[in-house]
Every structure is written in structure tokens, then in C-alpha cells.
Amino acid sequence: MKQEGEKVESKKDEYFQIEKPYTLSQAIVEADRCLLCYDPLCSQGCPAEVEPGRFIKKLRLRNLKGAFKVIKENNILGGICGLVCPVDKLCEEKCLASGIDRVINIGKLQRFLVEYGWDIGFNPINKEKDKNVDVAVIGSGPAGLTCAAELAKKGYNVTIFEKNEKLGGILRYGIPPFKLNDDFLDREIEDVLNLGVKVKTNYEFKDKGSIENLLKDSFKAIFVSAGLTNAYRLKIPGSDSKDVLTYQDFLWQINSDKVDEIANKIKNKNVAIIGGGSVAMDVATTCKLLNANNVYCISLESMEDLPADKADLHKAIDHYVIIKPQSQIKEITTKDGKVIGVKGNEVKLLKKGDFSPSNIKDIPNSEFSFNVDFVIFAIGSGVDPKIKELLPSVTFDDKGYIKVDKESLETSVKGIFAGGEIVSGPSLAVNAVRDGKRGAKSIINYLNK
Amino acid sequence: MKDLSITVCGVKFPNPFLLSSSVVSNTAEMVARAFDAGFGGVSFKGIGGPSVEIINPAPRMHSYNLGSKKLVGLQNVEQTTDRPLEDNIQDVKWLKKHYPNNPVMVNIMGFNKEEWKYLAQVFEDAGADMLELNFSCPHMSVEGSGMKVGQAFKLVGDFTDIVKRNVKIPVFAKLTSNVTDITEPAMYAKEAGADGITAVNTVRAITNIDINNFVPCPNIFGKGALSGYSGPGIKPIALKCIVELAKKEELGLPLAGCGGIETWVDAVEFLLGGASLVQMTTSIVKYGHRLAEDLVEGLSFYMEDKGFNKVEDIVGKALPNFYETKDFDLSRQGAAQFDLDRCIGCGVCYIACQDAGGQCIEWDSKKRRPIPDEEKCYSCMICSFVCPIDNPPLITFKEIKGKKIYTPPPSKL
Numbered sequence: 001m002k003q004e005g006e007k008v009e010s011k012k013d014e015y016f017q018i019e020k021p022y023t024l025s026q027a028i029v030e031a032d033r034c035l036l037c038y039d040p041l042c043s044q045g046c047p048a049e050v051e052p053g054r055f056i057k058k059l060r061l062r063n064l065k066g067a068f069k070v071i072k073e074n075n076i077l078g079g080i081c082g083l084v085c086p087v088d089k090l091c092e093e094k095c096l097a098s099g100i101d102r103v104i105n106i107g108k109l110q111r112f113l114v115e116y117g118w119d120i121g122f123n124p125i126n127k128e129k130d131k132n133v134d135v136a137v138i139g140s141g142p143a144g145l146t147c148a149a150e151l152a153k154k155g156y157n158v159t160i161f162e163k164n165e166k167l168g169g170i171l172r173y174g175i176p177p178f179k180l181n182d183d184f185l186d187r188e189i190e191d192v193l194n195l196g197v198k199v200k201t202n203y204e205f206k207d208k209g210s211i212e213n214l215l216k217d218s219f220k221a222i223f224v225s226a227g228l229t230n231a232y233r234l235k236i237p238g239s240d241s242k243d244v245l246t247y248q249d250f251l252w253q254i255n256s257d258k259v260d261e262i263a264n265k266i267k268n269k270n271v272a273i274i275g276g277g278s279v280a281m282d283v284a285t286t287c288k289l290l291n292a293n294n295v296y297c298i299s300l301e302s303m304e305d306l307p308a309d310k311a312d313l314h315k316a317i318d319h320y321v322i323i324k325p326q327s328q329i330k331e332i333t334t335k336d337g338k339v340i341g342v343k344g345n346e347v348k349l350l351k352k353g354d355f356s357p358s359n360i361k362d363i364p365n366s367e368f369s370f371n372v373d374f375v376i377f378a379i380g381s382g383v384d385p386k387i388k389e390l391l392p393s394v395t396f397d398d399k400g401y402i403k404v405d406k407e408s409l410e411t412s413v414k415g416i417f418a419g420g421e422i423v424s425g426p427s428l429a430v431n432a433v434r435d436g437k438r439g440a441k442s443i444i445n446y447l448n449k
Numbered sequence: 450m451k452d453l454s455i456t457v458c459g460v461k462f463p464n465p466f467l468l469s470s471s472v473v474s475n476t477a478e479m480v481a482r483a484f485d486a487g488f489g490g491v492s493f494k495g496i497g498g499p500s501v502e503i504i505n506p507a508p509r510m511h512s513y514n515l516g517s518k519k520l521v522g523l524q525n526v527e528q529t530t531d532r533p534l535e536d537n538i539q540d541v542k543w544l545k546k547h548y549p550n551n552p553v554m555v556n557i558m559g560f561n562k563e564e565w566k567y568l569a570q571v572f573e574d575a576g577a578d579m580l581e582l583n584f585s586c587p588h589m590s591v592e593g594s595g596m597k598v599g600q601a602f603k604l605v606g607d608f609t610d611i612v613k614r615n616v617k618i619p620v621f622a623k624l625t626s627n628v629t630d631i632t633e634p635a636m637y638a639k640e641a642g643a644d645g646i647t648a649v650n651t652v653r654a655i656t657n658i659d660i661n662n663f664v665p666c667p668n669i670f671g672k673g674a675l676s677g678y679s680g681p682g683i684k685p686i687a688l689k690c691i692v693e694l695a696k697k698e699e700l701g702l703p704l705a706g707c708g709g710i711e712t713w714v715d716a717v718e719f720l721l722g723g724a725s726l727v728q729m730t731t732s733i734v735k736y737g738h739r740l741a742e743d744l745v746e747g748l749s750f751y752m753e754d755k756g757f758n759k760v761e762d763i764v765g766k767a768l769p770n771f772y773e774t775k776d777f778d779l780s781r782q783g784a785a786q787f788d789l790d791r792c793i794g795c796g797v798c799y800i801a802c803q804d805a806g807g808q809c810i811e812w813d814s815k816k817r818r819p820i821p822d823e824e825k826c827y828s829c830m831i832c833s834f835v836c837p838i839d840n841p842p843l844i845t846f847k848e849i850k851g852k853k854i855y856t857p858p859p860s861k862l
Contacts, residue, residue, distance in 0.1 A: 013846025029517035035837050039814060078603070099793030100837055 012259050014176040015289050018083065018184065022112040031059045033097060034104050041094035042106055043193075048075040052091045052106045053266040055113060068117030070123035071110055072191070076125075076149040077142055078308040079118075079188050080171060081430050083180050083270050086278070086309040090430065100145070104142070106431045118187060127195055128155040133447060135271075136161060136219040138211055140199070141169025142429040143225035143420030144437025145192050149441075152195035154444060159219075167199060170427065173252050174279075176286045182255075211390040219285075221443045224391065224402065224411070224418040228371050228426065234274065238332030243339035245284050247275070247378040254286060261408030263290045270371055272342045274329055275378035281312040284379050288319040296370055297345065298324045300360065307350055324341040327368070328360060332375050343369045380426055391416070401425055406420040408442040409435060417443055451749040453489075455760040458619035458644045460552045460578045464489035465760055466716065466744050469707050469728035470556030470581060470623070471495075471757045477540035481548065483733075487741030490552040490625075490779060492647070492705075492728055493713050495583050496537050496572075497529035497557075501591050505531050511667040513656035513682060522682035526588050526654040526667060526674055529558050538575045541553075545576035551822035554579040554621065559568030561589050562611050563760020569612040569620075579618055581705075582609060582643075584634070585625035585650030588676035598652065599625040602637045621705060624690075626683075631690045632697040639700055647705040648690040648729065651677025652740035680731035688722055693753025695816045712742070713747025714857055720760065721767035783848040784826035787834060791843050792818055797831035798844065806831050807857070825855045 022030065040053025051070055055215035071078035084093075087107040095103035112274055117124065133156050137144045140162040148158045166172055167189050170178060193199065205211050214222055231246035233239050254261045271287045273280050276299025287295045297316065299306060303325045306313060317323065329344040346366035350359045381399045395403045395412035402418040409417045419435025421427055453464035468474040468483050470492040480491045497503055506526050513522035530537065537555075544553050555577040559565030568582055584605050589595030598604045605622060612620055622638035625630055626649040633764055635646050655675050657666040665673025687708020694704055706724030710716050711732040719727050732740055749762075787798075794817030802810035802819075809825035810832060812818075819832075833844035 013472045025517070032517040035795040037794075038800050038812065083538075096795045107489075179660060 011263070012177055012181070012254075015263065016181065016261065016286075018178060018371055019108075021110055021115055023103035027059065027109055027112045027116075029054050030105055030109055034336070035100070036060065037096055041096065041105075042091040045091040045093055047090070047430045048072045048081060048286055048437065050078055050081070051432075052093075052110065053172045056104065056106070056109060059109065059113065064113065064116055065120075065122055068122060071113055072433075073119065075430075076146055076191055077112030077171075077188055077429070077433055078185065080142070080180060081433065082107045082109075082114060082183065084100065084171075084175055084432050086311065086428065088310060090428075098178075102144045103284060108320040110446070113361070114188075123194070125153060125191075126339050127153055132155070133157060133220050134218045134445075135443060136214045136222045138222065138224045138229045139163075139169055139422075140167040140189075141225055141227045141420055141432060142171060143436040143439070144169065144223065144226075145189065146226065147223045147419065147431045147439045148197045148436075150437055150440030151443060152192075152197045154440075156444075156447075157196075157198070159200060160234075161205070162199065162201045163205045165173065165202055165203045165207065167201065174248065174276070175255075176251060177255060178285065178289060179282065179298055179310045182223065184444070187250045201320045201348075203257075205390045208389050209392050212393055212413065212416065213225060214381040220447055221417065222416045223418040223436075223439045224394075224416065225439075226384065226387055226422050228381040228421045229384045231377065232379050233377050234329065234331065234379065236331055238339065239377075241332065241334050241337060241339050243334075243373065244332060244375045245377070246274075246381075247279050247376055248381065249288075250283055250376050265420060266374060267291045268293050269373040270296075271374045271376060272296045272298055272329070272370060272372040273376045273378055274298050275380075276306040276310040276325065277378065278308045280378035281308045281316040283369075283376055284316045284321040285312075285319050287316050287376075288316075288321060289445075291437055294370070295321045296324050296342075296372070297321055298327050298329055298342070300326070300328060300349060300355060301349060301369070302326050302349075305349075320335075324368075326363075328362075329375075330337075332371075339373055339375055341369050341371045342375060343367070381420055387422070394418075400423065407438075408445075410442060410446070415446065417446075451752045451758070453745060453748055453752075453760055455699035455725055455764075457705075458579065461550075461617065462489040462726065464488045464748070465720065465724075465726045466490075466494055467554070467705070467726055467728040468733065468752065469730045471582065471730040472525075472527065473730050473733045474556075475532070477543045479541075480544060482546050483565060483738045483741065484551045486738035487745050488551070488738070490554065490578075490726070491648065492556050492581050493537070493541060493544075493577075495529040495556045495558050495586065496534065496568060497591070497594075498560040498568060499534050500560050500564060502761055503531045506667075506669045508667050511656055513678070513680070516713075518736045520680060520731065522654075522656055522678055522680040524654065524666065524676060524678050525651070526669065526676045528588075528590060529583070534571070536584070536671035538571055541572060541577055541735070542705075543573040545578075552578040554581050554626060555861055556581040558582050558583040558586070558589075558594055559608065560594055560703065560760060562608070565608050565611045566615050569616045573616040573618050579621060580642075581621045581623050581647055582612060582638075583623050583650070584608070584638075585623050586677065587627060587651055588674060596625045596627055596650070599634055599650075600628055602634045605634045606641040606817035608636035609638045610641050620741075621645040621647045621784055623650055623707075625650050625653075626686050626690050626708075627653045630693070630704045632700060633701070635694055635700055639702055645703040645705065645725075646694055646700070646735060647707055648694055649683075649687045649708050651679045652683045652686060652708075653679035674679070679708065680735075681709045681711060684715060688718060691719055691724050692768070692771060693720045695768055696771060711814055713744045713751065714720060716748060716750055717742060717750060717763065717769060718767075718816065719767070720763040723765040723768055725764050727763070781848055782852040782854060783828050783846055784823040784852065785821060785830060786845050786847045787819060787821055788843050789818055790843075791838055793838065795808075795837060797835045797837070801831045801835045807855075823849065825857075827855060 042052040055067040231248040346363040420432040515521040555572040557568040584599035586595030705726040706719035707728040811820040
């Protein structure tokens with residue numbers, strides 16, 4: 001019989017392994033390559049202001065605790081960002097070491113230092129005295145966790161309201177486990193909780209205005225970071241079949257304890273993923289790791305214009321995912337309610353990045369069809385329409401995102417702030433971290449007025 | 450391939466590369482493989498007098514690392530060999546039989562006068578081509594041996610004298626750098642009849658202290674000791690000793706250089722500084738015998754490039770260029786020159802100049818480029834040392850005719 005608290009053995013680890021971390025000596029070799037630039041561009045490239053230039057210099061001078069402290073003080077989710085950030089578009093983009101041979105592997109160094117800090121049991125964060133002021137955070141994705149941590153550091157009583165069973169939001173349910181696993185995520189969330197942040201999981205706001213009403217309760221400010229939970233599906237014939245999933249449905253199942261179930265389902269089967277972004281590539285790679293047969297990634301964009309991060313694209317290709325760019329799916333064919341294939345044709349976008357029907361031109365005689373057993377949509381997601389009812393006084397923009405002041409992240413309602421994808425639309429975890437920091441700062445300013 | 454042979458004290462070496470007396474020359478079997486790999490000769494590992502039984506400590510070595518570079522130096526507390534004398538005699542005989550063209554120099558260390566005499570004689574009888582007298586081990590546990598002899602100059606003379614009176618083969622005195630002026634003990638050795646000088650043995654040092662348990666490294670069950678340090682870290686000191694010995698006109702003895710030699714370039718520097726032979730250990734610890742082929746080939750290519758026909762022609766070639774600092778021509782000045790087309794904008798030259806130089810570099814933060822002021826530059830050249838762009842270097846020194854020496858204005862405090 002399993003003891004309480006004992007870990008349930010999950011098969012997840014058999015399918016998915018996150019990248020091997022640096023050893024200390026490997027990290028030192030990498031840090032030794034750093035040019036230690038004056039006014040380093042890597043530090044300018046990080047939305048969360050983690051200051052890679054500073055923590056790498058500290059590592060180089062054997063101040064590992066200090067390096068860990070810089071990362072954690074600047075970004076409570078520094079370890080996760082080290083793992084999941086598309087660093088080639090951020091800190092590493094302007095790394096001047098590329099002028100010598102190649103850029104410094106900043107993300108991997110950052111992750112190394114965070115795990116090093118955990119291993120030695122060093123707590124780098126000082127918490128200020130309790131202020132006895134309650135603040136609510138809605139959603140526990142990267143924006144919410146960061147905002148909560150920043151506020152807790154300053155002595156505020158923070159409660160996170162999370163509708164799912166576990167904390168993490170998109171980090172838990174939207175990132176494939178070969179990029180970020182539960183152990184790592186749990187360990188980093190522990191750093192947030194250790195600051196005294198309170199948590200209400202499985203908590204769903206139902207009644208109209210119930211989020212706003214928290215202000216009438218004991219809460220003096222609210223940070224809304226509920227993310228995008230409404231994954232899009234194309235309205236085409238067959239798209240309502242049970243074998244057609246959204247990337248959120250799929251990753252949810254992978255990241256919950258249902259991995260074996262879905263693995264058995266798609267083993268040796270063909271899968272079509274609709275979309276050309278990083279999420280589509282991640283989902284495709286995940287299918288391959290679950291031993292799917294042919295996995296297609298079908299996107300409107302040309303190969304050159306695929307929005308996916310290069311590393312994610314290369315990972316998919318390395319796993320023999322078949323990329324089918326400049327193509328549109330017109331129909332999902334089914335038999336007895338089961339998906340048996342997809343049909344489409346090649347297209348040309350008259351204007352880059354515009355997916356309105358008038359901009360998509362069919363290429364004659366380019367029809368194709370693939371025999372597939374599952375279709376997964378990875379074409380983005382939007383705000384949960386219910387959120388408007390929970391925040392009836394808050395203004396939303398024409399795309400359905402919450403409207404905020406760009407600097408302060410304050411909404412149209414005093415005391416309610418918002419950040420992360422519910423404000424920006426689809427974005428990066430590190431940008432959510434930036435919002436969390438910015439939101440916390442504004443909330444503190446607001447509360448001190 | 451050039452002929453790399455060199456004759457020293459009448460002994461012909463196929464090339465000037467020798468194993469030094471150490472762990473790398475402990476048995477005939479190891480030495481034979483080194484000869485097969487291309488080493489010219491050996492200084493067979495220090496053989497102590499039979500009056501004291503040698504037991505080596507454990508662990509006996511420690512690697513000194515610098516950043517990601519391992520084995521920048523090697524520290525050891527090893528004593529003379531712990532093998533029985535008879536085994537070493539057999540080994541020398543075997544080597545001379547099987548490798549007649551690879552000279553064997555035997556490094557010996559007596560613990561009293563009789564032992565010096567005895568060891569010298571048995572190894573001459575065993576066929577050694579030369580002897581090397583160990584006056585320099587910096588961590589001998591036996592009183593009145595090793596470096597302690599090398600520091601008591603009269604004993605250097607006395608022990609050399611004993612040996613020289615009892616053997617016919619050439620005798621080198623191996624000296625320590627742990628003296629104020631290495632030429633002094635060298636002169637004692639010469640006056641007692643030494644035929645050559647080996648310089649230097651390991652430098653007495655301590656590479657690390659464990660900051661957690663406060664024990665120096667290597668940690669011998671809670672104890673450490675100031676002891677011998679070798680490898681690239683000591684090359685500048687060893688090279689200095691060779692130059693000092695070579696420039697000492699009254700000495701006039703052939704030299705074997707030893708200390709931090711890894712590549713043929715290091716070896717050539719020792720030859721240019723006046724050594725006729727070079728010996729090595731730490732580089733073999735690091736790379737193994739396979740480094741011999743690159744020493745041999747590298748030296749041969751160098752000789753072709755420079756038009757040298759004999760190794761002898763390289764020996765001491767740099768000595769005329771060594772002066773005292775008072776002899777410099779101070780009327781000639783210059784400034785650092787920047788090839789900014791190749792600059793990648795890291796700004797480390799700016800940091801170095803501001804914090805450790807003459808504050809003659811400003812920083813263009815928009816373009817991310819240094820703005821050097823030639824007039825203020827006093828050519829310390831530290832900017833070029835930190836600049837990551839090399840081959841050719843982005844920052845170089847250039848003489849500027851008629852340049853006035855810039856004196857910074859009084860500090861505005």
C-alpha cells in the first residue's frame with residue numbers, strides 16, 4: 001500500500017527527459033568563454049531583468065551564492081526561465097561572444113546556478129516585516145507567481161486563487177514535459193510559497209463580479225493573471241470529432257496523470273498538428289516522444305516565416321516531424337465518428353502574417369491528403385469569455401484582452417491590475433514575469449498612496 | 450625532418466627532450482615507452498641513499514587549476530623513489546642495453562657523503578651516461594638532503610666534489626630556485642668539478658588550502674606541507690634561472706632547463722635562453738608520451754623556418770638581447786593602436802584602462818566602441834591583454850616618433 005505523501009510513479013519520466021544540466025566544471029568552462037562586456041547587451045535583452053552579465057561575472061569569480069542571489073532576486077522563476085526561454089531571441093541574441101565563435105549558453109548557466117543554489121540549500125531572499133495588507137492574485141501562471149512573490153517579499157499577505165488542482169498555470173499545463181518537468185516546477189514554486197504566499201487551488205470564481213468583489217472583502221488590491229485558456233479550433237468539417245483536440249487539451253492530459261492513456265492512444269498512429277508556432281512544434285515533438293508514427297505540422301506560413309522559435313523547430317525536425325508549410329487544412333475526414341485523415345491544399349499568403357481569408361490564396365492543383373488518426377489544433381488561444389462576467393467593471397480591448405495602462409498595468413478599475421497573456425495575448429513566460437514584477441511594483445505604489 | 454641531435458659533455462642526445470627525474474621516469478618500462486614515443490633521453494627518477502627507507506605519502510599530488518584550465522600547476526610531496534636500489538640498477542642496465550642511443554642520466558641523492566659516492570659508482574657501473582645530483586627537492590623528509598643542500602652552498606660543493614672524485618661520467622648538479630641568486634650554488638658546483646647544471650627543480654609552494662577544512666593540498670590525512678610545485682605556472686621562474694645561469698660568464702657550463710615546458714615553443718624559449726637540454730614532467734602527466742612527436746616535429750619545422758641547421762645554433766641565441774632595465778632607450782615612446790574595424794564592442798579595454806590604466810580610453814556607448822586618446826596613452830598595453838580579438842591582435846603597440854610623455858594633471862579631490 002502506498003504511504004501518504006509517497007510519489008506515485010509516473011511513466012512520464014520514461015517518455016520525457018529535460019535537458020541534462022551543466023556540471024559545475026562545465027558551467028565554469030562556459031563562463032570562462034564570456035567576454036564580461038562593459039554595459040552588457042545580454043542584460044539589456046532580458047525582459048525580467050535577470051542581469052546575465054552580472055551573474056556570469058559572479059560565477060566566473062567563484063561567487064556562486066552571489067550569482068544565484070542575483071538571479072533569484074531579479075526573477076523568482078529564474079530556473080524555469082533558464083529552461084524555457086527562447087534565449088536566442090532574448091539575452092543571447094546580442095551576445096558579443098558570437099563575434100569570437102558562438103554565443104554564451106546563458107539559459108543553461110542560469111538554470112545551473114538556480115539548481116546549484118537549491119542543492120546547497122541557500123535562501124537568497126530577505127522577506128520584509130508583515131504589513132497586514134491582503135492582496136489577491138488570480139491565476140498562478142508565471143505572471144501571477146511572480147507578482148505574488150514580489151509582494152510577499154515586501155511583507156504583503158498574498159493569496160493566489162487557482163482554478164486547477166496544481167499551481168503553475170501555463171507552466172504546468174502548457175509546456176511539454178521534455179522542456180520543464182513537475183519536479184523542477186514544484187521546486188521553483190516552493191520558493192514562492194516559502195515567502196508565505198497563501199494558495200487556494202481548485203478555486204473557481206462563478207458569480208458575476210466575484211473577482212471584483214474581492215475588493216469589498218479584505219483584499220486591498222487584485223492582480224489578474226488568468227492567462228489564455230480558450231484554445232482556438234478551426235471551424236471546418238470534422239473539427240468537432242472526439243479525435244480532434246486543442247493543444248491545451250493535449251498538453252493538459254500529458255501533464256496530468258493521464259499520460260499513459262494518451263500514449264497508448266497515439267502509439268504508432270499518425271497525427272496532424274495544425275499550426276507553425278513553438279507550441280505546434282512542442283506538441284509535435286511530444287507526439288513523437290510518445291511513439292506516434294507520422295507526425296505532420298501543417299501551417300499557413302512559409303518555412304522561412306514559421307513563427308516557431310528556431311530551437312523548437314529544430315527539435316521537431318530532429319524527431320522526424322514532417323513540416324508542411326504554406327498549407328491550409330480544409331477538412332478533417334471521419335468515418336463512423338473517428339478521424340481518418342485531413343485534406344487541404346497549398347496556399348500563398350499575399351501579405352505576411354495576415355490570416356484573413358481574403359489574404360490566403362489557394363495554389364491550383366496542390367491538393368493533398370494525409371491519413372491521420374488524430375488532429376491537434378495549435379493555432380493560439382484567447383481569453384476565457386467567462387472572465388468578462390467576473391470583472392464586469394473592467395474594460396477589455398477589441399481583441400478581448402484586458403485593457404491596462406502600459407506602465408502601471410492598472411486596469412480601468414482602481415485597485416485592479418492585470419498582466420501576462422490576458423493583457424498581452426500570446427507571449428513568453430519571461431514577459432509574464434516582467435508583468436508580475438511591474439504589477440507588484442504598481443500595487444505597492446497604489447497601496448502606499 | 451631536421452637533425453635535432455645535440456652533444457652535451459660528449460654525450461650525444463638524439464634530440465634535446467628529456468623526461469625529468471620524477472614520476473614519469475620511475476621505471477625502465479615507462480622510460481622505454483617514452484623513448485619509443487620520441488623522447489631523446491631521461492633523467493632517471495631520483496634514487497635516494499640506501500640508509501633511509503622511503504615511503505611516499507598518500508595522496509601525494511594535487512592539481513592546481515585556473516578557471517576552466519586544469520593542471521596549470523602540479524603540487525607534489527613525493528620523495529625520492531621508493532623502489533629498491535637493485536631494481537633501479539637493473540632498470541638502468543636494461544635501458545642501456547635496449548636503447549643504446551638514448552642517454553640515461555641518473556638522478557641520485559645521498560643522505561651522507563659515503564652514499565653520494567656509493568650511488569655515483571653503482572650507476573656509473575650500471576652504464577649511466579651521466580649523473581644528476583639532486584640538491585633541490587623542496588620537500589625532503591630526510592634532514593640534510595634535497596633543497597637544504599642547495600641552499601647551503603658549501604654542501605653543494607662538497608657533495609659534487611665527492612661524486613666527481615669517484616666517477617668518470619659527466620655530472621650535472623640539479624639546483625633549486627628557492628635561493629636569492631641561483632648562480633651562487635652553481636659556482637660552488639662548478640668549482641667542485643660539475644660538468645653541467647640542471648635548473649630548476651620544483652618550486653617550494655602551496656597551491657591551495659581547502660577553505661572548508663583549512664588543510665593545505667594535497668591533504669595527507671589532515672596534514673599538508675609546503676612542497677614542490679611544477680608545471681606551466683613555474684615556467685617564467687625556471688626560464689629566469691636558465692637565463693641567469695647562462696649569462697654568468699664565469700660559469701660557462703651546459704644547462705638543462707626544466708620547469709613548465711609543454712610545447713616545442715616553450716622548449717625553444719629555454720634553448721634561446723641558454724639551455725642545451727630540456728626536461729619535463731607535468732606536461733607528460735597532462736598529455737602523456739604522445740606529446741613527444743609534437744615537440745620533435747615542432748622544433749624541426751621551427752628550425753626549417755628560421756634556417757637553423759643544428760640545435761646548438763639556437764642555444765643562447767636570445768642572450769645578447771637581455772639587458773638591465775637601466776639600459777632602455779627612454780626617448781622612444783609610443784601608444785596603443787586600435788584596429789576598430791574588427792572591434793566587437795565588448796568594452797573590456799575601456800574597463801581595464803579606466804580602472805587599471807591611464808584613463809586614456811573613453812567609451813562611445815551608442816556605437817559601443819572605445820575612443821582611445823593617443824596623447825594620454827602610456828603604452829601599458831593592458832587593453833590589449835584583455836581584448837578578446839587575437840590573431841592578429843586588434844590592439845597593438847606602435848612607436849610614435851617625438852611623442853611626449855604625458856603626466857596626468859593633479860587629482861581633483
